[in-house]
Amino acid sequence: MRTGLVPAALGLLFLGGCGNLSDEPPLDSASPPAYDDSFIESSIGDASYLNPVLSSDSASGSVNGAVFNGLVKYDENIHITGDLAERWEVSQGGRVITFHLRKGVLWHDGAPFTAEDVLYTYERLKDPDVKTPHSSNFDKVLKVEAPDAWTVKVTYSEPYVPALESxxxxxxxxxxxGGAKGKDFNEHPANKSPVGTGPYRFKEWKVDEKIVLEANPDCFEGRPHIKRYIFRVIPDNSVEFLELRNKSIDTMLLTPDQYRAYGEFFEGYKRYRLPRGAYTYFAFNLGRPLFRGRNVRLALAHAVNKAELVDAVVMGLGRSASGPFLPLSWAYDPSVKDFEYDPALAVKLLAQEGWKDSDGDGILDKDGKPFAFTVVTNQGNKMRSLSAEIIQQQLKKIGVRMDIRVIEWSAFIKNFVDKKNFDALILGWTISPDPDQYSIWHSSQKKEGQYNFVGYGNPEVDRILEDGRREFDPQKRKRLYQKMHRIVHDDLPYIFLYYPDYLPVVHRRVEGIQMAPLSTFGFGWNFDKWFVREKNVRYPVRTAQ
Structure with missing residues (x-):
């Protein structure tokens, strides 16, 4: 659950376990924290790369966040603080950052961490043959130098606002x-058996089953109390929920219907409701002829009833979305008027593009071809699958046939998203506190494995993203991103569906949880400080599976 830079506290609703706890043994509150319990977290999909340079999916990110450290991280108040760097100075008008690294930090194999590791990481991020989605964060870097083993000097071509966060x-x-480059780096065995500096060491990876980490007793941040951290791959949300009810896992994300039914089904857990730094979207592959014309995408936007989605999918635990920024963000433009649900207008717009039901079969056609496409989404996410089913019925009303294909997570990312092998998809983004979304929306970010997999390109948005990275004046930067909100909304590369609340549960024996809400990453930001008292240990390492 721990990741490098984590969003932080902007409001929290905590609800203690709502079931009848009479069947649960009372928890001890006096014994000292133990060092031998295990914590079992479920994941709907397996990781892809246990290498932060290569990974782009949330499953990989969760594991990498426990194994690796960055130079900096966010604290619970959304302030950047030191991680592998204990301090830094910014000079030459924001063009130079000098990091002073912590001494005595060891890699999990006992080798010392030094500035050479930072240089090597940067070189791989800029290596054109390395399949990283993160290279654009370092486009403005002119050079990275290591004056000595504990100092890293980064020089930028111009002042760059997200520099420190990157x-x-x-x-x-x-x-x-071993200094591997390009393809050798992409395929290195260490991507499956990582060595980091973080609070947890890699132990084993059984593909599509589980990843096991163990506490790093030499961690510079202190020895974690939870001895073993197990990520179990449970691709079906219903099975995941059953495992929770059987107390076979310690935490999961609830769907809204599970959250609403909480008190009726199980006990022994604490649940949370937090504002989530994320949104769910219905995206089009703009490289496909069917979706190149904005009028077609506009018609579909008018055919999608977001109010129905919020009621049926989010169940009021969230709100409809209008763009790429969160309502709590200063970059969000509240004046953006979303597309109204208007099926009649949708039919009219499609007719203008030549789509009519010429054979009376209920499906629009043009030049002898039906208006039909397939939307893909990932297995295990009940909310996305339900969204697809509802949208399918909404589009059917205007004569559009949308088929649904649900795909296992790692195959979904590698074979469909990364390769742009889709007509449309339903997916979600988790957003950083800083509104820079260059890697998602800039037209230069369309290569395989990069985040602009829909193929969006708008020169004005490109300019805004570039200007936003060098504009330090908060009000000017706000105006830039609010303008981008309006443009991206109107261009319709996505139909932005909803901002869901974040609904995790944790076994009640676990203490030390400090919330830094607003995102998936905010929950568990201090996981290395969570603990279980000796008399409450549930899965001692000697018997953990």
Whole structure:
């Protein structure tokens, strides 16, 4: 649950376990914290790369966040603080950052962490043959130097606002990779058996089953209390919920219907409701002829009833979305008027593009071809699957046939998203506190494995993203991103669906949880400080599976 840079506290609703606890043994509150319990977290999909330079999915990010450290990270108040760097100075008008690294930090294999590892990580991020989605965060870097083993000097071509945040990227060990470059780095065995500096060491990975980490007793941040951290892959949300009810896992994300039914089904857990730094979207592959014309996308936007989605999918635990920024963000433009649900207008717009039901079969056609496409989404996410089913019925009303394909997570990312092998998809983004979304929306970010997989390009948005990275005046920057909100909303590369609340549960024996809400990352930001008292240990390491 721990990641490099984590969003932080902007409001929290905590609800203690709502069931009848009479069948649960009372928890001890006096014994000291133990060092031998295990914590089992479920994941709907397996990781792809246990390497922060290469990974782009949330499953990989969760594991990498426990194994690796960046130079900096966010604290619970959304302030950047030191991680592998204990301090830094910014000079030359924001063009130079000098990081002073912590001394005595060890990689999990006992080798010392030094500035050479930072240089190596940067070189791989800028290596054109390395499949990283993060290279654009370092486009303005002119050079990275290591005056000595404990100092890193980064020089930028111009002042760059997200510069400090970008160094939350996990640092990888040069000696483990043997200086590998390009394809050799992409395919290195260490991507499946990582060595980091973080609070947890890699133990084993059984593909599509589980990843096991163990506490790092030599961690510079202090020895974690939870001895073993197990990520279980449970691709079906219903099975995941059953495992929770059987107390076979310690935490999961509830769907809204599970959250609403909480008190009726199980006991022994604490649940939380937090504002979530994320949104769910219905995106079009703009490289497909069917979706190149804005009028077609506009018609579909008028055919999607977001109010129905919020009621049926989010169940009021969230709100409809209008763009790429969160309502709590200063970059959000509240004046953006979303597209109204208007099926009649949708039919009219499609008719203008030549789509009519010429054969009376209920499906629009043009030049002898039906208006039909397939939307893909990932297995295990009940909310996305339900959203697809509801949208399918909404589009059917205007004569559009949308088929649904649900795909296992890692195959979904590698074979469909990364390769742009889709007509449309339903997915979500978790957003950083800083509104810079260059990697998602800039037209230069369309290569395989990068985040602009829909193929969006707008020169004005490109300019805004570039200007936003060098504009330090908060009000000017706000105006830039609010303008981008309006443009991206109107261009319709996505139909932005909803901002869901974040609904995690944790076994009640776990203490030390400090919330830094607003995102998936905010929950568990201090996981290395969570603990279980000796008399409450549930899965001692000697018997943990």
């Amino acid at each position: 160094w939350g990227m996990g640092i990888v060990p040069k000696h483990v990779f």
